[in-house]
Structure formats: structure tokens, C-alpha cells
Amino acid sequence: MFERESDEELLARTASGEQRAFRPLVTRHMGRAIRLAQAIIGDASEADDVAQDAFLRVWRQAGSFDPGIARFTTWLHRIVVNLAIDRTRRPRAEPIELAADIPSDEPGALLTLVAAEERDMVRDALAGLPERQRAAIALFHFEGLSGREAATAMSLSEKAFESLLTRARATLKQAVRSAQKHHDA
Helix, strand or coil: CCCCCCHHHHHHHHHCCCHHHHHHHHHHHHHHHHHHHHHHHCCHHHHHHHHHHHHHHHHHCHHHCCCCCCCHHHHHHHHHHHHHHHHHHCCCCCCCCCCCCCCCCCCCHHHHHHHHHHHHHHHHHHHCCCHHHHHHHHHHHHCCCCHHHHHHHCCCCHHHHHHHHHHHHHHHHHHHHHHHHHHHC
């Protein structure tokens, strides 16, 4: 019934009391919200909580959305980024360390292990970035937003976003190099 309606139309219907119009918004965008939150937070269960909180906020504030100012997805990204950054600032308990995998004797197992170590280095380096830098990388590289869209989602000018993204890339590159040197030593 609502498949052909735009996100903005669905949100307007939601704001006017049509509760069924909200479900397609959640269906369309929950995965994106979780991915973005996870890129910022680094924890899947926390990211799921942030995404759910974001949609709760969308539900409650549907009437305050102005399609003349931004697209629905930009508004949603802004909400997710803000909630995720807030979540990273809260103290949290450290997860129980998982047992290491037992290495395999199969050919190619070494390549798989090396690739996993490289992914871990990048993930750890990304986790070490300040929240706003992580958000910039997540929006631009993981979510594929344009510089203008990502800047709007972060409430920044395009120039400020470009500067933030450049600093984030440089910091990430240096952190990965540092981790590689430490690993190789």
C-alpha cells in the first residue's frame, strides 16, 4: 500500500496519525541505521539499540520534520550520528574476551588469518578515532553519502566536513601504519 510513497510522504502520514505508514520507513532504513551506528560505536548490539532509539525519536518527532530543509534520510542520519556519539561517551562494561580461533592446517588458512589481522588493525584504528571523525568516515565511505549529504547529516558546512574527513583519513592511515609497525616488530 505504501511502497510507492516517498520517505517524506510516509513521515507526513505518520505525523498525521497514520501509524501504518511508519513501518515502511523502518523496513527501508533500519539496516542503514544499524550499519552507521556500528561504524561509529564498533559494537553490534549497541548499534542495534542506537538504531531502535533513532526510530523511536523519528516516531516521536515526525511532526517536526521539515522536508524543505532536508531529506528524510539526511534527518535520520543526523539522529543516528548524534545518538551514536552520545552512546560512545557513556562508560560501558568491557565485553568478555572471546577465545582465539584454532588455526587450520588447510592451504589458504594463513592468507585468511593475515586478512583477518589486517581487518582487525583497520577496525581497531577506526575505533580509536574521535567520534566525529568516525562518523565522517562512516557516512562518506560506508554509507556512500556525498560530501554535501554527509555535511548536512553532521550539521556542518561542506568545507568543514571535507576538512574533518581529511583529518579522519590521515589519522586512520597513521594509526594503521603504527599498528603494522608494532605488529611486525
